Amino acid sequence: MLTQKLNTLLRYIELILYKTYADLKAETKRTYLGFLWWIFEPIMYMSVFYLFFGILLGHKTDNYVPFLLTGLTAWQWLKSCISHGTQTILGASGLMQQVNLPKVFFPIILILTDSVKFLFILTLLLIFLWIYGYGINITYLALPALLIVQLLFAMAITFFLAAIVPFLPDLRFVVENVLLALFFMSGVMIRSDIVPEAYRDYYYWNPIVVIIESYRDILMHHNWPDGSALFLIAIISLICVWLGARLIARFEYIYPKIML
Amino acid sequence: MKDEQEEAILSLRNVGVFYKRRRGIFGEQFWALKNISFDLYHGETLGIIGRNGVGKSTLLRLMAGIIKPNKGTFVNRGYYTSLLSLQLGFIPYLSGRENAILSGMFMGLRKKEVKAKMDAIIEFSELDDFIDQPIATYSSGMKARLGFSVAFQVDPDILLIDEVLGVGDAEFRQKSTKIMQEKIRSNKTIVFVSHQAGLIKQLCNRVVWIEEGISKAEGQADEVLKEYHQFLHLS
Numbered sequence: 001m002l003t004q005k006l007n008t009l010l011r012y013i014e015l016i017l018y019k020t021y022a023d024l025k026a027e028t029k030r031t032y033l034g035f036l037w038w039i040f041e042p043i044m045y046m047s048v049f050y051l052f053f054g055i056l057l058g059h060k061t062d063n064y065v066p067f068l069l070t071g072l073t074a075w076q077w078l079k080s081c082i083s084h085g086t087q088t089i090l091g092a093s094g095l096m097q098q099v100n101l102p103k104v105f106f107p108i109i110l111i112l113t114d115s116v117k118f119l120f121i122l123t124l125l126l127i128f129l130w131i132y133g134y135g136i137n138i139t140y141l142a143l144p145a146l147l148i149v150q151l152l153f154a155m156a157i158t159f160f161l162a163a164i165v166p167f168l169p170d171l172r173f174v175v176e177n178v179l180l181a182l183f184f185m186s187g188v189m190i191r192s193d194i195v196p197e198a199y200r201d202y203y204y205w206n207p208i209v210v211i212i213e214s215y216r217d218i219l220m221h222h223n224w225p226d227g228s229a230l231f232l233i234a235i236i237s238l239i240c241v242w243l244g245a246r247l248i249a250r251f252e253y254i255y256p257k258i259m260l
Numbered sequence: 261m262k263d264e265q266e267e268a269i270l271s272l273r274n275v276g277v278f279y280k281r282r283r284g285i286f287g288e289q290f291w292a293l294k295n296i297s298f299d300l301y302h303g304e305t306l307g308i309i310g311r312n313g314v315g316k317s318t319l320l321r322l323m324a325g326i327i328k329p330n331k332g333t334f335v336n337r338g339y340y341t342s343l344l345s346l347q348l349g350f351i352p353y354l355s356g357r358e359n360a361i362l363s364g365m366f367m368g369l370r371k372k373e374v375k376a377k378m379d380a381i382i383e384f385s386e387l388d389d390f391i392d393q394p395i396a397t398y399s400s401g402m403k404a405r406l407g408f409s410v411a412f413q414v415d416p417d418i419l420l421i422d423e424v425l426g427v428g429d430a431e432f433r434q435k436s437t438k439i440m441q442e443k444i445r446s447n448k449t450i451v452f453v454s455h456q457a458g459l460i461k462q463l464c465n466r467v468v469w470i471e472e473g474i475s476k477a478e479g480q481a482d483e484v485l486k487e488y489h490q491f492l493h494l495s
Contacts, residue, residue: 010370014365014370018365025354029354029394030353042388095349098325098343098348099345100326253326255329256321257280
C-alpha cells in the first residue's frame with residue numbers, strides 16, 4: 001500500500017517535470033528565435049523603462065536604473081505566475097475530462113515554467129548589476145532563501161486564484177487590475193522614503209514591498225535582508241499554499257463537472 | 261474463500277450524477293444519471309448500450325474516477341481504471357516521440373515504460389522517421405495513428421472504451437479495429453460503450469442498457485439487446 005502510494009507520487013513528480021519541460025520546449029519552438037526570446041523579451045521590456053526613467057526623466061546618475069530593474073525583475077516573476085497561473089485549472093478542462101489527475105498539477109506546472117524563464121532574467125539582471133558596479137558580496141548567500149520565500153508567496157496566491165476562477169471566470173479581469181494596482185503600490189518604482197511617514201508602517205505590511213526591498217538590500221546595498229519579516233512571509237505563505245492545495249483538492253471532482 | 265471471478269470489481273448502486281446548467285454556485289441541477297446500478301466482474305467485457313445523450317459519457321467519466329456520484333454508491337475495489345483517450349495532451353510543436361511520452365505519462369505510464377514501448381509505438385503507427393518531426397507537420401491521419409498507438413500501449417486493470425475502436429484512414433482503421441477487438445476478446449476487463457447493437461453483440465458477454473440516465477436492464481447480451489430493440493421499435 002505504502003509502496004504503491006510512493007510509486008504514484010513518483011509518477012506524478014515525473015509527469016510534472018516532463019510536462020514543464022514539454023511546455024518550455026513547445027514555447028521555444030513556436031518562434032524563429034526560440035528560447036532567445038526569454039532573454040530578448042525582458043531586455044526589450046526593461047529598455048522601455050530605461051529609456052523613460054533613465055534618459056527622458058534623467059535619472060542617469062542616482063542609481064535609479066539598477067534600483068528599478070531589480071524591482072521589475074522580481075515583480076515580473078510574481079506577476080507572471082499569478083496572472084498566468086490563475087487560468088491554469090480553467091484552461092485544463094479538456095484534459096481533466098479524459099483523465100483523473102490531481103488538479104493542483106496545473107498551477108504547479110505553470111509556476112515551474114515561469115520560474116525557469118525567470119532564472120534567465122535574473123541572470124541577466126545580475127550581469128547588468130556587475131557591469132554597473134554592484135559586485136558579488138557575502139549577502140548573496142541570502143539570495144536562495146529569498147527566492148524560495150518569493151516562490152512560496154507566488155504559489156500561495158496562485159493556488160487560491162486558480163482554485164476559485166473556474167467557478168468565477170469573471171475574476172480574471174479583476175485579477176489583472178489588482179495586479180496593476182499592486183505594481184504601483186509595491187515599491188517597484190518608488191523608494192520607501194517617498195511614502196508619507198504616517199503610512200509607512202502600513203506600506204511595509206505589503207509582503208511584496210518586503211520581498212522587493214530584500215532584493216535591493218542583497219544586490220545593491222550589500223545589506224542582509226530583514227530575516228524575521230521574510231521568515232514570517234514564508235510561514236504564512238506555506239500555510240496558505242497548504243490551504244490552497246486543500247481547496248483545490250476539495251473541488252477535485254467538481255471541476256470536471258462545471259467545465260463541460 | 262471467495263472465488264476472485266465472483267466478486268464484482270466495480271459496483272454501482274442507484275448512482276445519480278448532476279451537472280449545473282449554469283456556471284457558478286447557482287444554477288439549476290440537471291441529472292445526467294438518475295438511477296444506475298450494475299456490477300463489473302474480473303475479466304469480462306461489459307457492453308453499455310443506449311441512444312445518444314442518455315448519459316453514457318458521464319457514466320464512463322464516473323467509472324474512470326474523474327467525477328463522483330451525487331447520490332448512490334460507487335465502489336471501486338482498488339483497480340486502476342482508465343478511459344481510452346486518443347491524442348491525450350498532445351502539443352503541436354513537439355515531436356511525435358515527445359508527444360508519445362507525454363501522452364503515455366498522462367495515461368498512467370512511467371517515462372521509462374513509454375520509452376521501452378517506443379519501438380512498438382513507432383512500428384504500429386507506421387511513422388518511421390516522422391516520429392522525430394513536430395506533430396504540427398503531421399496529417400490528421402498520422403496524428404490519429406500515433407494517438408492510437410500510444411493509447412493502445414496503456415494497460416490499466418479496467419479499460420473503458422467509448423464508441424470508437426479504429427481510427428485513421430481505411431487501412432489503418434481496419435488494422436486498429438482488429439487489434440482492439442483482439443484486446444477486447446482477451447482476458448482483460450473492459451467496458452465498451454456504444455449505441456451500435458451489432459458491435460456490442462459481437463464483442464461483449466454481458467450488457468447494461470441505459471435509457472434517460474436509468475439502467476433499464478443488465479444481463480446476457482442477447483437478452484438485453486432484445487429488450488433494447490423492442491424499446492426502440494416501440495418508441
